[in-house]
Amino acid sequence: MQTHNLGYPRIGAKRELKKACEKYWSGQIPQEELVRTGWNIRIKNWRMQQEAGTFGKMISSILLTCCSLPTRK
Numbered sequence: 221m222q223t224h225n226l227g228y229p230r231i232g233a234k235r236e237l238k239k240a241c242e243k244y245w246s247g248q249i250p251q252e253e254l255v256r257t258g259w260n261i262r263i264k265n266w267r268m269q270q271e272a273g274t275f276g277k278m279i280s281s282i283l284l285t286c287c288s289l290p291t292r293k
Contacts, residue, residue: 232261 231237240257243249 230261230265237261
């Protein structure tokens, strides 16, 4: 039996992704660091869910990261 967890928080335990986004938009970090932060959080979340037996697929956030990261103005 597979379980899907739609409500798992995707910004990190200490809102790391939000903070990285703010730094990216203010020009403090490059895009690569923003993407790396998102992937690190996602991998950590996947592992935690897998260990708990509730491994969920986060399709929308993967599509956001891979396909439509807006450029900084």
